[in-house]
Amino acid sequence: MSIKLKAITAPPSKEELSNRLKKVRNLMKQQDLDYFISFDPVNIYYLTNFAFYVHERPFILVIPKEGLPKMLIPLLEKGHFEQRALIDVDSITYYEFPARSGENWYDYYQKLIKKDSKVGIEPAMPMGIANKTPGKKIVSEIVEEARIIKSEYEIGRTIHACRVVNKGHKVLLKKCRPKVLLFALYREVTNAMTSKIVQDIPNANFKATETTGAVWPPSISHDPHLIPHIFAEMEEGGPHVSIVQAQVDGYGVEIERTFFLGNVPEKAKKPFATMFEARAIAYDLLKPGTIMSDIDIKVRKFITERGYGDYILHRTGHGLGITGHEAPYIAEGYDRPLEQGMLVSVEPGIYIPGIGGFRHSDTVLITDSGYQKLTRAPETLEDLTIKI
């Protein structure tokens, strides 16, 4: 293991951010770009440490192939930007949206990019911004690419974020009993996580912090993206499926478990065991060099052979970083090898109407020789059958 597994809570150093910019510029060079324009708040946060909410007043980061990047911001956000941004950047403010003629954001924006230049833009860039962007535009996932392999610093932040969800999940399993309302449970779990966050990081950025602590009780756990009613009651038996997620001062992680209150219905045993084994198949393959689609194909094949092929609703896993859902994907169709420093979820699922949902998920780091789970909670059926 050449990666240090140490939790970090400090903001990124200048060097960390400068390395991220270097990665982006190396990729720009490969594509022979004169500029790269970032509008996606996730990418801007990655490069600057400044988090914001996108509204009608645009924030745009212009990265020339050399020299200081330029950041276009609304006047109203100047103080906020200076408070949080940690890279050297020329900031240019515009007054408002809309503004008097000649003083709109695009009047300033268009001066930042030389005509006839080759300009990389994000797939997420809205048409309304792209149409105001000068030069020859090329859609390119440069920053998304830079974000795929994590630095030691990012891993340290993620380790800390995982401690937050581990704590949340512990509270969840302790408080989840038949008749408890989802609403009450949600408050307890998210309050526990928020308290830990502000204790560990008193200056945490709440524009980049969010917590979720929910349970899908057995009556709806077969439908994982249905939003449960806030007055839904926890039920005896199971499967219940927990979802504990957090973005902790910029770093997104998750932990999920299938669990039972008091007893395990007979018909739930085989699907649980199948999910459990499917997970083991995925973990066995989880090391640098494995093609990600191969994992998903093998996991699906196994579940299908066990008779549950019709009850698969999603891929085996996804990447995590600033967001809780991003590249790389452990999914058929994503033919890229795992590499050291990637962060992925491992979460094969089976969803059977009338019986329920079966899914564990963890946040997992790919190491030089295999993997390291960063989240922790009970895993076996025995440990996840809670006495009531």
Added chain:
Amino acid sequence: MSIKLKAITAPPSKEELSNRLKKVRNLMKQQDLDYFISFDPVNIYYLTNFAFYVHERPFILVIPKEGLPKMLIPLLEKGHFEQRALIDVDSITYYEFPARSGENWYDYYQKLIKKDSKVGIEPAMPMGIANKTPGKKIVSEIVEEARIIKSEYEIGRTIHACRVVNKGHKVLLKKCRPKVLLFALYREVTNAMTSKIVQDIPNANFKATETTGAVWPPSISHDPHLIPHIFAEMEEGGPHVSIVQAQVDGYGVEIERTFFLGNVPEKAKKPFATMFEARAIAYDLLKPGTIMSDIDIKVRKFITERGYGDYILHRTGHGLGITGHEAPYIAEGYDRPLEQGMLVSVEPGIYIPGIGGFRHSDTVLITDSGYQKLTRAPETLEDLTIKI
């Protein structure tokens, strides 16, 4: 007054949603469009009542000029979509992102649009989606336009949402005392609002519900978009500036006040009075037919004449609807007349480093002959000087 001012908490009727679709189709006809494509979750919510979080799995609404609209959704979201969507629509699911060759979202998407057709797309549509969209594409703010004038139903929902923030603001003024931590205050105010929401709308959609209840204490109130430290303490004196906002089961509103704890510093009196008069100027002009930029110009002129021109950081107001920030804008450069059924904020502000910020904001309905404030809280300096 021809608009009934009655709070509504029920979900939209089929007729309400059908009228919204009709508005959009009328605008499509004016632009001779064969299809309009909506990707923006706000617009999709407006048209379908389905709220979701945008991630790497796209949700796309395809509106042909006639016949049922089609909605492309990830398989995982089918149950969720059926739970919340209230319009008649053909829903088409795709398995995952990414997916095996030939089964990706765009393979299905491209079949929904006839080649060589004229296709309207949103300014917010990302390049990555636009590039997969067939036909001759025209960027057009059709749904944004349809959303500007509110129906009686939308007004009723907004009246209810305003009651929620009114309650939140009342709690805020009651609990805000010197030494109280922002963190504690925030929890009390948002808990009070959330409790009212779930009491009034037990089935509220929490993907379209959010509450904020914060105060900028005098040491930072001059910088309205700086995010205060969660352990910031409320201070004696002022100006404090409150921000109480909510999206209540889909409808976004705000109320903000400049207030003082115990005493009003001498140097705060003139800026408060100026803000108060600027506000009166705006309200005097607030009726159908007034050009919105004219209001902003007159308000700025007045503030400038009083010597505070350098301390203006933003326009006089913005529209509200599903979001708390949208067209129309009471801003120089926005040369459109006010119309009955618009919802706007009125919030001229003055921000003086070393003294503080001065801003009241209300959510206001434009009526047939003038306006009606939908939010309510004390307004005068006397009433906003709280005994401690």
